[in-house]
Amino acid sequence: MNNPLLIQGGMGIGVSNWRLARAVSSAGQLGVISGTSLDGVLVRRLQDGDPGGHMRRALASFPFRDAARHILERYFVPGGIKRKHHYARSPIFTIKNNDSLNALNVAANFSETWLAKEGQAGFVGINYLEKLQLPNLSSLYGALLAGIDYVIVGAGIPLEIPGILKKLAKNLPANLRLTVENTEKNESFFSHFDPSSLFGKKLPSLKLPKFLPIVSSNLLASLMTKKATGPIDGLIIEGHVAGGHNAPPRGKMVLDESGEPVYGSRDQINTEKLKELGVPFWMAGSYGEPEQLESALASGAAGIQVGSPFALCRESGIFPELKKRIIETVMRGKSHVCTDPNASPTGFPFKVMRLIDTISEKSIFESRKRICNLGYLRQLYKKEDGSIGYRCPAEKTEVFENKDGVVNEGTPGKRCLCNALFATVGMPTEYDDGYTEKAIVTFGSRLDIVRKLLKKKTDFSARDVINYILKGL
Secondary structure (H helix, E strand, C coil), X not given: CXXXXXXXXXXXXXXXXXXXXXXXXXXXXXXXEECCCHXXXXXXXXXXXXXXXXXXXXXXXXXXXXXXXXXXXXXCCCCCCCCCCCCCCCCCCCCCCCHHHHHHHHHHHHHHHHHHHCCCCCCEEEEEECCCCCCHHHHHHHHHHCCCCEEEEECCCCCCHHHHHHHHHCCCCEEEECCEECCCCCCCCEEEECHHHHHCCCCCCCCCCEEEEEECCHHHHHHHHHHCCCCCCCEEEECCCCCCECCCCCCCCCECCCCCECCCHHHCCCHHHHHHCCCCEEEECCCCCHHHHHHHHHCCCCEEEECHHHHCCCCCCCCHHHXXXXXXXXXXXXXXXXXXXXXXXXCCCEEEECCCCCCCCHHHHHHCCCCCCCCCCCEEEECCCCCEEEECCCCCHHHXXXXXXXXXXXXXXXXXXXXXXXXXXXXCCECCCCCECCCCCCCCCCCHHHHHHHHHCCCCCHHHHXXXXXXXX
């Protein structure tokens, strides 16, 4: 397996969908699926009637037929639900294993991977968030079942993933140490996943994919190569101008006059030290120009990772009407992306594009009832009785505080990214009172490549993006 020159970023919930990953992979580069919340993506697509029959086609190839049949019986609605976006939701992940939820999540990750790889020989990767821990074991197993080629993990320090992949590739039980607040120094909690307990003893042979963690500093790059539970196959080095979640600045958080984090010399990457680690690396974060690819290669990188231009291409999952509004805003030169230190419940800074009728607008955000009903980004904490509780700083402040959450000046600004990102891809939650969740849009800070592509044509493909970036080689 040769190293790719270009890695397409794994974006959002359903932005980097199977169609986008398939298009990039078919063009000879590494297409990447977003593995975030795929259980919810699958059940909403099925309730929308599964246009084109793609989910049902993938589930027909799922090796565990009873599980696939149960999912279809529970969630598939021929022709789509009558009340638009009034979805029945999948259960919320907890530390206690839920067999039906685990099977659903395995099938969802299998389906997205299977569709991206269907009928073509290119390599496909899947991107997970280390911060989103509870679904990760069953998610990984589902991707392995479909023959995923690369696993990419960011938004944290995924030291345990290489060892977990080795176990799951052998169909063995695996554990993942969980981040639980209020615990004692030597106290640990784990999530557990056992393929044979869930699906029986007759399990298919699986291959071990390559593993690429996303890191933001030389320190973390060195830590991953030395302390991970198994060898890593490369590093994606992501700067703070990239879209989505960013690593916080090293040292004390300092904000500029506009309220954005200030990054300094300690956050800069030394590529000479990266080369000393002896593994290939890819540069990410506004590396979408041909000249930047050449610069990255000259510095010793194996290539680059690019996200934002692919987010606006024809194959991405952003809802068409929203994509059109984003394109119009960018073309008018009115787009503004800020690094919001408070928007994400994870505590990581998050890139937000200011756009009318999204929760980037203060009035739109404040009109939303603060509720945590999807739970992907919840914090785990130990209660006084020793049991595990769940809280989210984006829920009602008094509810969060009653769960021993620490409320600070940033807490009122926390956005429900789970619901907002589903809305971004046209699958918002609608409530009985008629309120429908609003989208959030995230891009990298620098949109020069997007503007250049849009000047040529407003309806461009993933292959157009690739051809533009590689034109100088």
